Amino acid sequence: MQKVPQITLKILSIFVIGIYSLSLLYYPVYSGEVEDLEKQIEETNQQIAEKKSMLSQIEKKIAEISGSNYSLSQKINMINSEISTLEKNIKKTEDEIATKTKEIEDKQNELGRKKTLLDEISSDLYMQSRYRMSSFFFSADGWNNMMENLFVKRNTISILKDEIEKVSGEFSSLADAKAGLDNQKKDLDGQKEDLDKSYDLLAAEKAKLQKELNAQVASKSSISSQVSKLTSQMSNLQKALLYARQGGTSIDPNLVPAGGDDLGSLSSFNSKAASGSFNVFSIGAYTHRNGMSQWGAKARAEAGQSYTQILNAYYPGKTLTTGKVKINGVNEDIMTKITVDGYGKISFEDTYLMGIKEMPESWPMEVLKAQAIAARTYAVRYTNNGDKSICTTESCQVFSTPIKTGAWKQAVEATRGVILTDSSKNPVSTQFAAVHGGWTNGVGWDLFNTSGVKDFTNTWDNKSGVSWVYRSWYRNDYAQSSSVNSASCYRYPWLSGEEMADIVNAASLLTDLGESGVTTDSRIYPIHDKCHSDGNPYSFSEMRSKSSSKFTKVILAQTYRSSGNTTYIRFVNADGRDITISGSYFKLAYNLRAPGYLRIPQSSFVHIDIQKKL
Numbered sequence: 001m002q003k004v005p006q007i008t009l010k011i012l013s014i015f016v017i018g019i020y021s022l023s024l025l026y027y028p029v030y031s032g033e034v035e036d037l038e039k040q041i042e043e044t045n046q047q048i049a050e051k052k053s054m055l056s057q058i059e060k061k062i063a064e065i066s067g068s069n070y071s072l073s074q075k076i077n078m079i080n081s082e083i084s085t086l087e088k089n090i091k092k093t094e095d096e097i098a099t100k101t102k103e104i105e106d107k108q109n110e111l112g113r114k115k116t117l118l119d120e121i122s123s124d125l126y127m128q129s130r131y132r133m134s135s136f137f138f139s140a141d142g143w144n145n146m147m148e149n150l151f152v153k154r155n156t157i158s159i160l161k162d163e164i165e166k167v168s169g170e171f172s173s174l175a176d177a178k179a180g181l182d183n184q185k186k187d188l189d190g191q192k193e194d195l196d197k198s199y200d201l202l203a204a205e206k207a208k209l210q211k212e213l214n215a216q217v218a219s220k221s222s223i224s225s226q227v228s229k230l231t232s233q234m235s236n237l238q239k240a241l242l243y244a245r246q247g248g249t250s251i252d253p254n255l256v257p258a259g260g261d262d263l264g265s266l267s268s269f270n271s272k273a274a275s276g277s278f279n280v281f282s283i284g285a286y287t288h289r290n291g292m293s294q295w296g297a298k299a300r301a302e303a304g305q306s307y308t309q310i311l312n313a314y315y316p317g318k319t320l321t322t323g324k325v326k327i328n329g330v331n332e333d334i335m336t337k338i339t340v341d342g343y344g345k346i347s348f349e350d351t352y353l354m355g356i357k358e359m360p361e362s363w364p365m366e367v368l369k370a371q372a373i374a375a376r377t378y379a380v381r382y383t384n385n386g387d388k389s390i391c392t393t394e395s396c397q398v399f400s401t402p403i404k405t406g407a408w409k410q411a412v413e414a415t416r417g418v419i420l421t422d423s424s425k426n427p428v429s430t431q432f433a434a435v436h437g438g439w440t441n442g443v444g445w446d447l448f449n450t451s452g453v454k455d456f457t458n459t460w461d462n463k464s465g466v467s468w469v470y471r472s473w474y475r476n477d478y479a480q481s482s483s484v485n486s487a488s489c490y491r492y493p494w495l496s497g498e499e500m501a502d503i504v505n506a507a508s509l510l511t512d513l514g515e516s517g518v519t520t521d522s523r524i525y526p527i528h529d530k531c532h533s534d535g536n537p538y539s540f541s542e543m544r545s546k547s548s549s550k551f552t553k554v555i556l557a558q559t560y561r562s563s564g565n566t567t568y569i570r571f572v573n574a575d576g577r578d579i580t581i582s583g584s585y586f587k588l589a590y591n592l593r594a595p596g597y598l599r600i601p602q603s604s605f606v607h608i609d610i611q612k613k614l
Helices: 010-019 031-131 133-138 140-246 266-272 294-302 307-314 348-355 365-382 407-414 460-464 497-513 540-546 583-593
Strands: 278-283 319-322 324-327 330-333 337-340 344-347 418-421 554-562 565-573 578-582 608-612
Touching (some): 031 140, 266 278, 294 307, 294 365, 307 365, 337 348, 344 348, 348 365, 348 407, 365 418, 497 540, 497 554, 497 565, 497 578, 497 583, 554 608, 578 583, 583 608
Antiparallel strands (some): 278 608, 319 418, 337 344, 554 565, 565 578
């Protein structure tokens, strides 16, 4: 199986990477999906605006009601105070009327007694003056007595008249006062009745407003909830739109395989790196992204898919053909013998295919069957159905002895003679790799939820749990040991802000120089460390002076993607300046300049994510 070998000579790997640089600058976006999402966002924005307008009106109404309610309370308190004052005034008036009434009654009684006395004295005086005249004329004593008596009685009458007139006058004033007080009391009673009615009306209005206020508050709660849901929906739509525009690889660290204790994993970076550190994670490792992703196929089989479903997913439009193949326009039987480097000519089905070591036998039978057909087809096409030999390494597909006798043998036998062809029976390319990073050339996103958002975390590769699908590569071999040793150049796989700034400056310089910068400026390689001690690399300050970016410390990195490729990365310096570097030039600079053995292993594409430890 043809895989991308690890190149030990650094400058050769750089040259291979550089071949693809310009072609990776921009990638197509799914315009239909973006337009649909933008339409949904516009509609959701409109709904949010409408709901917020309703919410604003409700809040305004609540404010008015609350203000009116407070005013009513004040008014009611004032009215209660006024009623209390009026009640006191009415009580005072009633007391005054009672006092005046008692005075009038006493005067009336006194006037009656005096009138009676006046009548008696006047009557007696009249009788004396008429019937006692003889005593008046014939008796001196009688005269004197009569004159004295007459004088007294006349004075008494005069006094009584004066008192009667006075009492009568007072009686008239008291009666008028009593009538006035009665009228005042009636007026006060009327006012009190009106105030009582006003109080009742205001209390009823208060209750009505309180009811309306409660209804508006409930409505506000409902509308606020709707706005919250729409806002959340908007956030998801915007995120989906961002995914669509970027090709869908916005990374949620919680959905990335942990990778055990490997320092190249995101979980280790988050737990062990210093704050402010950066790490470059490759989405998909040493892969050409053609054909079947073995870990993705495993996840599909574990989900219940058959080998035919798996093959259709990774080799769409191809046909399963048994026993026959067309080579150079001629129909032939599939070879029974194959020439293998180091082994000579051996049985194709019973020896060669039984010795393929591309997949663990512990994996599900359906994915083993898919692998057996892919391996058989690859060998037929590679050797032109037996016309030439095939190598035994991963540059072709791995073969060794002893041959297998377990589940892999069952898979080979169950699919004996079956290959994949085009409609004309020609053998097709059935390349495969351990993991693609969720994107397959000619297919697109390898999603386990086709109705979901197109992003890396929604792919079969990620679902499989393989740590290689998203990791930082910092070793010069495939060792997965967690120890920091010579294979990792005695360093951790993350960069400080200053080290990242140096990579940005190198990428800026290469962007200005173009691809020729790889050969015209031979000092763009790592500063001397335990793994690099030869030559004359640029120092940080020299690289900064040579570049147009002149960064000193990166504080932010934003990665933008489209259709499974990193199109560009925006970096922000400590002083607030920013620069945008294409994904291909950043990869070129990273693989040239990064310390230790830090690498982006992808050969014909760049699909990365940059994380910062907060």
